[in-house]
Amino acid sequence: EVYLVESGGGLIEPGGSLRLSCAASGFTFSTHTMNWVRQAPGKGLEWVSYISQSSGTIYYADSVKGRFTVSRDNAKNSLYLQMNSLRAEDTAVYYCAKIAGTTGADYWGQGTLVTVSS
């Protein structure tokens, strides 16, 4: 069975930093592109970042560009999101996700809540 388990969320003051992790199991992590998607309280889904299998291609949403950094360690089956200069508007549940493309393989974690507040 496929599992994606996020961790690292919590309460952080504006301007602070946080590193999210996502541990993958049950599928061949190294052969799939991965994403971070967030959802602010009571709001819709917002894509945050994409990373290719070998980390050679990385994209960010404009709202986080220059502040967030995505990375992965295929040897550890793990995905990361380093979040710096956090703002109140970054408050959201953050999901790591393998999003379906050509095939119907689509996996999401349970999400980790990041709250940016003083």
Next chain:
Amino acid sequence: QSVLTQPPSASGTPGQRVTISCSGSSSNIGTNRVNWYQQLPGTAPKLLIYRNDQRPSGVPDRFSGSMSGTSASLAISGLQSDDEADYYCAAWDDSLHGRVFGGGTKLTVL
């Protein structure tokens, strides 16, 4: 303001057929395939449709997807009470170099 436009709400009675639209542009729906997700409160999104009209295994055939030009649609037939949820369309956008989501449609089963 979402790049993909969905109606904020939709409703129907049990057994009815409901359609949810998703309007985009040439850089997203016009070029790339659309996924549809169902999200129940407090849970992660669940894939209903991928590649515009394909159903993953385990998704009932009451759910169907279609695409024409720069718009896509999700149809739910034989509406059931547990279909009450938020529904999102999503596609890759070549101009933004990122995935875009619709704003979501809250489906109410009356």
